[in-house]
Amino acid sequence: xxxxxxxxxxxxxxxxxxxxxxxxxxxxxxxxxxxxxxxxxxxxxxxxxxxxxxxxxxxxxxxxxxxxxxxxxxxxxxxxxxxxxxxxxxx
Numbered sequence: 001x002x003x004x005x006x007x008x009x010x011x012x013x014x015x016x017x018x019x020x021x022x023x024x025x026x027x028x029x030x031x032x033x034x035x036x037x038x039x040x041x042x043x044x045x046x047x048x049x050x051x052x053x054x055x056x057x058x059x060x061x062x063x064x065x066x067x068x069x070x071x072x073x074x075x076x077x078x079x080x081x082x083x084x085x086x087x088x089x090x091x
Contacts, residue, residue: 003027006040006066007085009075010055016047019088032065039066040091 005027007019018040021027028036046054061068075082 004069004081004084007081007088008043008055008058009085010051014051014055016051016055018043018047018091019085020091022087022089028065036065044091 003021005021005024009017009019011017020040024036025033043054043058059068059071070078070081072078075085
């Protein structure tokens, strides 16, 4: 399975938080790095405009450099992701 490089969390008010792998720069292949940075910037902008639509979109990614691996209502139900999230940095 590919590395987890991004967690997108939605709070009870619908606000989104983006948590990135602490070593994102070296985890992503060179040819994808510029594209991914642009994509992350777009996510942040769209999160301020329409967080619900963006979250639904991100919950269903199936192709491209980012693919959704898990969707759930509570991070505590997945201890591995909860542990992983503590090492990630907020964008």
